[in-house]
């Protein structure tokens with residue numbers, strides 16, 4: 001697929017919904033917001049509808065109340081839509097309940113993504129660019145290709161948020177020239193970049209900091225200090241009056257420790273365990289995530305595993321240490 005094909009798919013549709021993965025992040029919401037403002041310019045009837053609510057830190061993107069959580073009214077919108085534009089998804093079923101609405105009603109879809117294609121690529125049309133740091137970057141390149149003057153301040157804000165968050169503030173190895181070009185354009189258009197940063201990164205709730213403190217107390221190191229891992233559960237979150245968004249980014253934070261190459265979170269969902277992996281670049285954690293039934297990028301991956309917490313824990317830790325030891329043996333010999 002190329003940009004012209006994306007343009008012509010959109011041109012033929014009137015009623016379009018935009019969606020992304022459960023627990024949306026800065027790329028999901030930023031790129032959805034950019035796409036929304038673009039579609040509105042084209043005169044489309046469109047809505048952003050996600051399975052999950054919008055995290056509070058992204059309320060500044062939602063001043064016009066453009067983000068909807070799936071409910072009866074929005075399910076009706078999806079059922080009658082000509083097209084669903086799905087952003088940053090990785091896997092079809094990360095749409096949550098929206099996946100079933102699409103399947104049951106045979107809705108045409110267009111997936112725009114920077115994750116590797118999954119086995120569940122059930123989209124009608126798929127555009128993937130693995131070299132893009134974020135879907136925001138893909139959309140920026142799309143607008144530049146078809147007509148750069150389309151990018152107004154609203155669209156730019158979404159693109160900038162997508163790129164800022166998915167590159168870890170322009171620090172991760174996925175940061176490209178285009179990522180920085182987006183920052184250049186954002187500043188030229190007089191976006192208040194330091195305010196945006198504050199909204200996202202300097203508005204930690206007290207509960208988040210308390211939870212981080214508790215997790216630090218119980219942080220574990222393995223594999224000669226190359227692996228840092230921690231476990232979490234609902235009770236720990238409740239204890240600090242927190243929410244599920246309070247531990248976003250903890251894995252990134254622990255990866256920043258000197259000598260740590262991989263950080264891992266194990267979230268106990270009673271019968272299921274959510275695993276979140278981050279790597280500094282030496283180890284491809286997506287390989288472990290894949291073996292556990294998940295996926296993602298080489299250095300940022302995740303999996304949701306069925307089973308008792310203690311079993312999943314010993315399984316993933318032994319897989320990781322086998323992988324790390326093997327990698328090091330191969331490199332010594």
Ligand SMILES: [Mn+2]
Pocket residue numbers: 027028088114133134135166
């Ligand atoms: Mn992304």
